[in-house]
Amino acid sequence: MRWSAGWYGGSRHDRLPRNGRPVPELGAAWTSGWPAGRVHTAGCGPLALAVVGDCGADDQQLARALEWVRAKDWRALTRWPGSYLTVARSGATLAVIGDLAGQHPVYWRTETAGTWWSTSAGALAALDGAPVDPAALAAHLALGQPDVLGQRSLFRTVRRVPTGHLLLIGPEQAAAVPYEPAEYQPVHLRDAAATVRAALAEAVAVRLDGRPVSADLAGLDSTALACLAARSGPVAAVTFADERLRDDDLAYAVRTAAAVPNLHHRTVRARPQCVYYAGLDDVSALPATDAPNAYVVTASIKRAVLDAVAGQQARGVHFTGAAGDAVLSAPSSYLADLLRTRQYRRAFRHARTHARLRHTSAWAVLRRARPASRTDLPGTWRQLAAVLRQAPREWVPQAQHPVAWTPLLATADWMSPDVRGQLADALNNAAGHSAGAPRLLAAWAGRQDLARLGADTAGWREMALAGHSTEIAAPFLDNEVIRACLTVPADERGAPDRYKPLMGAAFTGMGVLPDFVLSRVTKGGFNALAYAGLTRHAPVLADLLGASSRLVAAGLASQAPVAGLLARAAAGQPTAQGALHLAVAAEVWLRQREAEDARSWWEVRARAAA
CATH class of the missing domain: 3.40.50.620 (HUPs)
Structure with missing residues (x-):
């Protein structure tokens, strides 16, 4: 697997990434699995810059960009073509900047002697065998929006940098700070x-x-x-x-x-x-x-x-x-924003066309969008927390639910009351720390x-x-x-x-x-292959999410809803396919985590005696 990592601290680090290659000019930073041709650097000492991945900046552009590093103009370092990780040092400050789409995510954990950062949460968890965070995995399964729980990663003790933020490390602290606006100035x-x-x-x-x-x-x-x-x-x-x-x-x-x-x-x-x-x-x-x-x-x-x-x-x-x-393009949930900003005529015109495509009425389309126009992101999370403390819902297709800033997926109804309560607590906490949330649903x-x-x-x-x-x-x-x-x-x-x-x-x-x-x-679609797979591999899925399931053992799923879903699929009835995809992917991942050997990630060295 490809990943990058680094150490910032007042004392020497006592670990090295196995098979890691030092990043020139940055000191305690390494890449693992990345070809040398995908790692480029400029500067040295207190002023240095590195990009890892497909980056359109040549050596001269990187050298000129050191002025941006000196000025701590971090966003300017993300404007080259391509998809890449950026690591920049300006004096005592280190900035680690992922991309806007999470192809180069950034995680960190702080120890007494300093801070480790990495593009692999699993690698940081392997430092001390940090377990999976059940509430964070519940949010992944039930909500499907990576930034709902902010800086919580899927592992305890490992923190994540949310979308549009960078990791800024200095002598006093390490923190995720925004570099991208929550909403862009509109352009026709x-x-x-x-x-x-x-x-x-x-x-x-x-x-x-x-x-x-x-x-x-x-x-x-x-x-x-x-x-x-x-x-x-x-x-x-x-x-x-x-x-x-x-x-x-x-x-x-x-x-x-x-x-x-x-x-x-x-x-x-x-x-x-x-x-x-x-x-x-x-x-x-x-x-x-x-x-x-x-x-x-x-x-x-x-x-x-x-x-x-x-x-x-x-x-x-x-x-x-x-x-x-x-x-x-954009989903029709933007109608909630038109209602919120009182663009009623435009909202009705758009709703009428959406309605024709769906063989329904414009008023039905607007009724579905209206609740989201009357709340905001933290308000939605508080509402979801209240729903999670109630009994699970009967399944209906997601398209029949009202539009929501954060839709609650069918997987939420497969979870135990205890896990649902943990997720509700996490959502209430997130609602209290949602400063900087966008004003428009479509932006979020x-x-x-x-x-x-x-x-x-x-x-x-x-x-x-x-x-x-x-x-x-x-x-x-x-x-x-x-x-x-x-x-x-x-x-x-x-x-x-x-x-x-x-x-x-x-x-x-x-x-x-x-x-x-x-x-x-x-536009093509794969629904036919999804249903064919559901019916053909139903026994495998029933076993995967059955008595030996790691999700079931953790209270993140239960057997009865999955069995019911497979039975509906076999009968050719609509099913919660998206929820099943999430659950299957999470179950596979948990089983693979058990097979991972922590020593395959990190090599331990003895500290040099003082």
Whole structure:
């Protein structure tokens, strides 16, 4: 697994990351698993800077950036294309800055002699065998928003840096401080289009460094990345195809490959085992990740694509459109913001179009959005705490619940009363420490979606590296792409009368994407493979979340609801698929944690005698 770590303290550290490579010029900082070509530094002594990952800054730019380090202008160090970790030292101050999407998370723990920081929470937990924090894991399962509990990580004694914050360490203390505004100054969609186009083009270009290039060629988002990459050279474009999906991804992919030079297309025909939940009977065969990872559910499908890529090229970079939906569009929950800001006519117009798409009435759509318009983030958390102290709810599809700043997922109703009470206490505490929360629901929900997607994509990257030596590139999760897109208000990005209007505004007439791609209004889905996997692998799932389940033992799940869910799936009825995905990923992760050997992470050295 790739990770970075460092020590800040008045005395010498007594540990070294096993297989760690020192970061030049930074002293007590190391990378593990990162190629030397992905680690760049500038400066030395009291003024030093390092970037780890895919960063578009060259040596001269990094050297000039030392002035930003001297001035402690930390946000300026996050504006280069790419996705990377930044570590900067200015005198006695050390800043450790992750990205906006959680692909490079930052954690820390303070000891008497100093502070350890790392991009791996598990590595810091292994320092003394810190256990999993059940309330934090309950929040992960029940809420699905990484920042709800702020600085609590999934491990006791290990703290996390929330989204949009950096870790600032000095002689007196270590603290997470914000560097990104909670909300951006709005920019009209037409005015933002050129910035979005440039940011996305630079995000793709920074990964084109001579390695073989492949890309998904399916929906609008992945197609845009494939076409951008093809402007610079050959791209092995792959489309996963299964007749059960009943989508038009393959038809559009074939047509696109015929129209765009340098796109060499290959269809990946689904094998019988390419369904959700395949391969979970042996969790040891899945690469370990630092946090529960949703891609363990779809690992067989991802492997089929990567097998096709690896058969054409070795040690390449593979582009995916992950998170394109999150930045280029917006869910209809933005209607709550229109109501909150008293834009009633605009809210009704949008609700009417949403209603037509859902075969309901505009008033029904607005009634669902209205409760969220009358509360704020801390108020929502207090309401959720009260609900958790009551009896579990009967399951209904999430789309039938009112819009909420933080939706309560079905997994919350699978938990024991004690765990529900712990989570309620944690939510009440979080509500009392929510200073700086955004004013608009869309701003909060958008950041949380990206943080969740970024963490999952980081896990997928580990799987691709371990099994196929392939680097996963997800440009829609880059800082500058996120900023360019999210400055456009949610009601413009998610306008229901146009499909991803921001993409159309950015690329129409630019000669990058064929017109028929930009005019596409359909989107593929994997529901058929999810239900096929549920029915085919129901016995494995029942065993995984049965009597021997670690989640059940911890009170984080119970057998009866899972059995009921599997029975409904077998009968072809709607089920809480998202909740099941979270539970399965968490169960796999807990079992993998048991197999982890702490000594595989850290090497202990004797302290030098004074």
